[in-house]
Amino acid sequence: MNAVCKAHFQSLSYSRKLVVNRMKREPTRFGRILSFNNQVLLLPSSHTSFSKLIVPSSATTHSLHVLADEDRYDISSTEIRRVIKSHFGGYQEGFTCVTVNCPSCNTLSSTNKEASNDLGKLHINLRTGYSFCTRCFLSGPWSSLASYMKALGASKLKSEKTKICPPGITQHLSQYTPTASTAEANEMRQLWNSAQPIHSLSEETLVPFLDKLRLGDLSMDTLEKVGAKINLNLEQLILPCLTTKDAPFHSIKIITPNRNQSETIEPDSGPELDEYYRVEEKNIPKQHPWLLGYHLAKNKDEVIVTATAADTLTALDCLAVPAVCLPSGISNLPLATMAFLESFRKITLWLGHGVQGADCARAFARKLGEKRCRLIRSSEETPSALQCRMKGKNVAQVLKTALPMTHKSVTTFSSLRKDVYAEITQSSTVAGVRWRRFPVLSDLLKGHRRGELTVFTGPTGAGKTTFLSEYSLDLCMQDVRTLWGSFEIRNVRLAKMMLQQFSGLMLESETREMFNVVADEFEKLPMYFLAFHGQQDVTSVLEAMSHAVYVHDISHIVIDNLQFMMGTSSSEHSSMDRYYRQDQIIGSFRRFATDNNVHVTLVIHPRKEAMDELSASSIFGGAKASQEADNVLILQDKRTNDPTCRRKYLEVAKNRYAGDLGVMPLEFHKESLSFAPRNKRTASTKVAAAAAANNNNKVNQFTSSSLQSGRGRAQ
Structure with a gap:
């Protein structure tokens, strides 16, 4: 990132304190007594200020929108490459990152020093300097990595005179932890422990349950490969997000039938969206970077990226190409998730969700590198993977229709044809988000x-x-x-x-x-x-x-x-x-x-x-x-x-x-x-x-x- 973005962003977590301070100085208009949680609070009159009544809380609210000053650093991609090369002796050039051996992983195991192994590698994003290791989950902004390299350089100078131990990178970077509360962690553990493994269920029990999730055609082998469990009492299909087959998981995806009968679908939203409202998918924790199915795809050159767990399971069941599910669907693509996708030379984006999914796929392709990305445009002919299977289409043939993200300045009617059809048949969706207040x-x-x-x-x-x-x-x-x-x-x-x-x-x-x-x-x-x-x-x-x-x-x-x-x-x-x-x-x-x-x-x-x-x-x-x-x-x-x-x-x-x-x-x-x-x-x-x-x-x-x-x- 160039030398212009430092302190360009701030979130409400910072602004809200200043808002309170401003409110303290402004007189209020009413004087009354309010009972709140069995406590009597004297509300200020027109001559009383808030400063006499409000006691600031010592608790700090964590906000996903915070981008602190140390997260923004004045440095370009060229400077990142130069600094990394001078301190680590070299790097491996990627699509969006430069990669070096993770100092934390390499102190634990010598096997992580293999250059061809993506695990045990520290990925440094060339746009932001954000670093993330896909094995030990060490992460931090560029400022933290820069402070480690500065301390490492100082220790090398001192070691020429006296023998001293080099500084540990964990003193500067910390292990990535999702924004999970204790309640979420306990809920995830309880749900996983109470669920039954796939192999313990008979086919007579399993098939009717999967039919409720529109997944009745899934094979037992696919569910076992992803490590799925089932809670029949709660009607939940629980899928762990694994980085390796034997590694502990840090998040789960839960698929349940949609019991909300009041859920309605926009009339012009397109038939391919219908199945997304038949089942509900939930993440625990809600925000995390891990990909469902990554442990099956990590050593491959090609991967299919989907927005829902149901589409991922369908693709794994029908195709030889591995598939993964984005942690936040089409909402956003976290920087840590991009590190997991760095090793793939070919990425096929099959996000479904009609026009909105196609827009998000193009945005994600720009972040991941358009040269390695291909897009399956969601339409009636090529809907989501789950929809294709339910309509009797050949999923492998649909995969062949994926088009490369070609040069943005050259196009043909053939590439515009589906967009034109969407403009005609999905007018309200193409028109965008409507204002509710206006x-x-x-x-x-x-x-x-x-x-x-x-x-x-x-x-x-x-x-x-x-x-x-x-x-x-x-x-x-x-x-x-x-x-x-x-x-x-x-x-x-x-x-x-x-x-x-x-x-x-x-x-x-x-x-x-x-x-x-x-x-x-x-x-x-x-x-x-x-x-x-x-x-x-x-x-x-x-x-x-x-x-x-x-x-x-x-x-x-x-x-x-x-x-x-x-x-x-x-x-x-x-x-x-x-x-x-x-x-x-x-x-x-x-x-x-x-x-x-x-x-x-x-x-x-x-x-x-x-x-x-x-x-x-x-x-x-x-x-x-x-x-x-x-x-x-x-x-x-x-x-x-x-x-x-x-x-x-x-x-x-x-x-x-x-x-x-x-x-x-x-x-x-x-x-x-x-x-x-x-x-x-x-x-x-x-x-x-x-x-x-x-x-x-x-x-x-x-x-x-x-x-x-x-x-x-x-x-």
């Missing part, structure tokens, strides 16, 4: 799609940032992984605004316990922040965005706003120079959105003109902004006869996908900082309003109803 906007734009550039403008002080905060939060609550870059408003204030929109509560008048409930749920969202403020160089911003897309699989980026990347004005630059510079920046964001298949929302201020109503030509600069954009959204703020009252609405001035133009009336609700219509408010706001009338049950209602109903699955 149904009128969904009707106009049809949805939020990857690979597009949206230009957003509006008068100063009209509420552009406030609206975009809720606009992006709506999508993020549907698992659209979002990166926010606000150069005008600091992340603390932005996070506070999002918390209020997320909860529908005026947090200044709430207790610390209520804030913790809201913040804990908000931390679960895939929301990330760029730690920029004020004037920034566009190259630094683009490199930080590229890092986030690579590491966190970001699919939506909000940049507020473009003027902060144009530099300060000086006598050396004419107005034409500023326009040309703006056109260059817009072109860079357009290419970034297309090349990385992410949606970029770019805020551009309008010209300072005395206009009652803005149009696409009101955007500051030349015509390139409106030409390059797929969507142009204008927040109109019209004056009325009453100077204290203004009429606001969102105008869709350009819509390249559907062509529909129109307006969406907006009504601002100050208590929740929301522009969503009152009759279309999210469940979180409704429950929060009900909870405000019943203080004794506020926290319980918010936790059980508000946040769970507010979250949803992306279409």
Whole structure:
């Protein structure tokens, strides 16, 4: 990673402390007594500050979104190679990593020194410097590995004079541990111990159970090879994620019949998605890097990568090529998981899940190296492996239809044919994720799609940032992984605004316990922040965005706003120079959105003109902004006869996908900082309003109803 990304990211785990500090300084509006967990808490009056009531907790909440300063290091891939070579004496070049003998493994066993053996190797990612050993699971950021190499170099200099022991790498890097709680670890152990091995069950017992999972055609041999167990009482097929045949496992996948009869499928989502809702798959722990089936594929040159355990079992049963299952499905591809896939020269991505799965497969191929990746496009003719078998198709023949990830600048209609058919038959899925808080906007734009550039403008002080905060939060609550870059408003204030929109509560008048409930749920969202403020160089911003897309699989980026990347004005630059510079920046964001298949929302201020109503030509600069954009959204703020009252609405001035133009009336609700219509408010706001009338049950209602109903699955 180049010398621009240090401290470019921060998560809510850091921001929430600053939000609390800001709330302490702001007076609240109500004074009352609230009973919480059988304890009487005095809520502050209008003259009492939070600092007298809130006692900071000593517990530290672990967040998956934390990217600490030591995780980001100013170093390029060339420098990584140079440093590794100078300290380790050489390295093995890979597709995404450089590989060296793991110092920790090699001190335990001399057999790990074989260069051809992938086990006992430390993989250093060339983009981030993150290191991971696929045998002892030693891992850490580049800064930790650099400190080890520095200590190793110092010990070599001292050893020339006196004999001293070299430093241990475990003093700097630590063993990878999944984010599993004690309850998850106990649950995994209990489920595994209570389950029965496959060989102990008769065929009369096994086949009816597998039929419930749509796996009735699986052979006993395949289930035994993966080390499966069955719990007949709980109707669970338990699959361990092994790195070697005899090694202990650190995670399990559980397949059970889907008992949720209320689960519905989108009408245009495609028939190949139907089977994914017939069974449920669960990970314990929820977040981990291990691949199901890896122990059967580790010494092979080719592997099939699937998104579900059922597809992996089907591929193993039907094909000679080994198959593995991604730990998080199509959600994301962790850096540690990429280390396990480093040894394969040919990777076939067969993720299923229709259009969404194809988009994720392309993103994963860019991370893994497009030259070694092939793609099976999910469609009615070539659905998932499980669907192929259930429809009587020859799975081996479908595998032959995998196409290489060819040059992105050259294509033919033959390669576009299936995408065109998907555009016709799966219109709602191709249209993207619909906004739940803004149904009128969904009707106009049809949805939020990857690979597009949206230009957003509006008068100063009209509420552009406030609206975009809720606009992006709506999508993020549907698992659209979002990166926010606000150069005008600091992340603390932005996070506070999002918390209020997320909860529908005026947090200044709430207790610390209520804030913790809201913040804990908000931390679960895939929301990330760029730690920029004020004037920034566009190259630094683009490199930080590229890092986030690579590491966190970001699919939506909000940049507020473009003027902060144009530099300060000086006598050396004419107005034409500023326009040309703006056109260059817009072109860079357009290419970034297309090349990385992410949606970029770019805020551009309008010209300072005395206009009652803005149009696409009101955007500051030349015509390139409106030409390059797929969507142009204008927040109109019209004056009325009453100077204290203004009429606001969102105008869709350009819509390249559907062509529909129109307006969406907006009504601002100050208590929740929301522009969503009152009759279309999210469940979180409704429950929060009900909870405000019943203080004794506020926290319980918010936790059980508000946040769970507010979250949803992306279409």
